[in-house]
Amino acid sequence: MSLFIIGDVHGCFHTYLKLLDHWEPKTETLIQLGDLIDRGNFSPLTVRLAFETKKVFKYSVHFLKGNHEQMMVNHLKGADKSNLWINNGGKEALAQFKAQNLDPNFYLPWMESMPVFWENQHVVVSHAGFSGIGSPLDLDNPDGVLWNRKPLINLGKLQVIGHTPLLDGKPEYQSQSNSWNIDTGAYKGNCLTGIKLKKDGTFLESISIPTDPKDISDANQPYAGFLKNPLKENLRM
Template sequence: MRTLVIGDIHGCYDELRLLLDKFNPDKSDRIFSVGDVINRGPESYKCISLLKELNVVTIMGNHEHWYLKCYPFEDNTVTSFNFRRLEIEDHIEWIRSLPYFIMADDFIIVHAGFDPVIAFKDNTYDMLVSVRTLEHTGSPWFDGYFGSKHIYFGHWAKLGLFFGKNVTNLDTGCVYGGTLSGYIIEENRLIQIPAKKTYHNIYDETL
């Protein structure tokens, strides 16, 4: 059995397809996504369809989290996510079902991170999907993490690929013209697919 963790996808379907083809999963393998499957890239709907087809365990990202807060009242949000109204209806229940983290025996997968000063279960959903630096320290959230479980996260394209002490950032900015990254835990092996183009300007990033 192999375990693949995929970084932020943001609608980059072609790159996701290539990454999964390169991984070539079999029935015994596990695949996880750190979230932010949707928005900014061109094919959010197709990305969700593919993840559902392959039973990929997907974590709630900030784009899914905030989309649910707006849906169905904000037509501009639907447009910005490159969905047609009927298409999003197909997948809205799937988005609602996404967990905010996965805690396994030896690793945790979360979209953004958490405040390690407080108990993991006491972190808010907003913290889990949006934190980069902590307000009370001004430092990256993981600077204060000394736990034994390895943390796999995304949400931080400007940080880029990062291997720290028991933490790994897999957001390598595919939608911004970078790469889509996947990490095979048991093999300690990285798969990266270069973006076909720059779909969104990283300097416009606010979420």
């Protein structure tokens, strides 16, 4: 199976649905590299869709943990003493969950169990990438795969990351580290990007969907009852 890797969604539900229209479940493994939540207007629906997608496509879909999922987990477990998540989109996300009559704690075990990377012999995917500084899988390491913003090391295989928005809205390949950054700033009004690769890391194409204004406009707040079954209505089985 080839790979379809999607960057930081940040609650941009409608944009995410449009990008998922380009996924071929029968021939492509879907990997989302973290930060499904907050910033945009539809975090609860984005989380619910991802959760249901994973249930249906158990072995061919992988949702990785981003730093915003980790911040949400910390908050829900009472471990966020400095209100880091609340001050970085969490306050608005919790209000959205309340408006949708969805309990964020229902998704806590799933989010807590999310892997922090996915790899095969040729490709490794993580939220922020491998810096070579400290333990890369330490959830609190500022230079680890959840938080790193330093240059990446070359792992001898292709890295695909997000986390650091590209202001020009274009995915970027770095030859020195053999890596792609595909965070094209969906919540900033740019676009949401997915990249398609052969399983050996050979580039096939990138697909960028302009951010749907509903996902970021203050005038379009989430409302209860939207898309009662988004999986059935929007994913090709």
